[in-house]
Amino acid sequence: MSKEKPLILVTNDDGITAPGIRHLIKVVKDFGEVVVVAPDSPQSGMGHAITVSNNLYCDKSSTSDSDILEYSCSGTPVDCVKIATQAVLKRKPDLCVSGINHGSNSSINVIYSGTMSAAVEAGTVGIPAVGFSLCDYAMDADFEPTTRYVKKVVSYMIENKLNTGTVLNVNFPKLSADDIKGIKVCRQAKARWEENYDKRQNPQGRDYYWLTGEFINEDGGEDTDEWALSQGYVSVVPIQFDLTAHAQLNQIKDLNIEH
């Protein structure tokens, strides 16, 4: 077993200067050697996007307020993880932490989330990873109540032998430290977004649209992330990147598509 301190890669999707990642860096720096590779600009809603047709910059960052090595990258959150593991870091990280996101990534939001996609990307190459999100979109959100639980999850991830590719989606309710009831391990709630595009005209008379929408939770289960958050718990959902709908394999075969 290595005697080195655990190497922890930190990233996010709100950009390297966002309060959420600054808080996360402060909390995880006691757990090992921390290296930050994060986007140089906000990348919310980028999902698992990668940069294929443009070049990337990845520069040592001047925002560092400590001796922690930080790099700001011109790409997406997934680009950050790829370039960190393949071009920046000297060894494979023991853990990748992403966030703390300004806003929820529970239920269906996980598929749109750059924060979670960064964690998933680490998972695809066998790095245990966790994405943290606070259900508060404000830039001046109070991240202090998350501290205790971030520490708990990070020490859990480092101490336990988890399956290769373990990725956790952790969401915090917008509550004071005293009001958070604890942690619940959950499944992803079945939910969807119902968009309501705001149609306008530009000064030249051309129509354009703004994305607005309503979140609709269609899942009454008391074992879901939405339920846990609504009850004041921190939700922890283990995430996979095998998207095969195994339950449907036989149904599709039975319907004779192969013949």
Next chain:
Amino acid sequence: MSKEKPLILVTNDDGITAPGIRHLIKVVKDFGEVVVVAPDSPQSGMGHAITVSNNLYCDKSSTSDSDILEYSCSGTPVDCVKIATQAVLKRKPDLCVSGINHGSNSSINVIYSGTMSAAVEAGTVGIPAVGFSLCDYAMDADFEPTTRYVKKVVSYMIENKLNTGTVLNVNFPKLSADDIKGIKVCRQAKARWEENYDKRQNPQGRDYYWLTGEFINEDGGEDTDEWALSQGYVSVVPIQFDLTAHAQLNQIKDLNIEH
């Protein structure tokens, strides 16, 4: 039951003028009323990205070579599906078809793929959807051998009562019509990308990077999409967007993270 012809939404990630989508439109137009809402520029590798901080344009397109209604959208493939279903179409589509992508979206590529994310987005709101991809990145790839199988899958999707949210990931081997052996229903192979960033210097002396990489299939199973494609079959993988790693729920609970 409705007497109307099935409404088929067509989109892609290579852009509305790409040969792959032009071929797809030609093939599906006999199956119902076709409306195209596709990106106005290439959006490969955009994954499930959505446009949250910018406005979107979605204009009637002039590239139409028939009486089919076509719109080109300034956003990502997922934006196209959202704006199509919420602002363009008068009723919910009976089917969403995405592609035909210039290049493979088998195995782990599904998570980076704008083509597949568009199909998944349709699935999240209960529209049966299928993404088609040809394992040939060339812009002048020969899509003719796919015709027979696109017809088969589309008529299968329209005729059968599939589960709400059924999404199929269909990949075609780069073979002549005579050499394609048929269709195999598969699971997603366990595979990953190993990047090899090409580091260069811009004229001002600043380092930059190009993403290059090698695809590594770590899965020897003969029930996977990679295996089927290697054997000359069209691979069909049913896809889900519940990312919960159900098999891991109890392991995580047992490790006592809740206490």
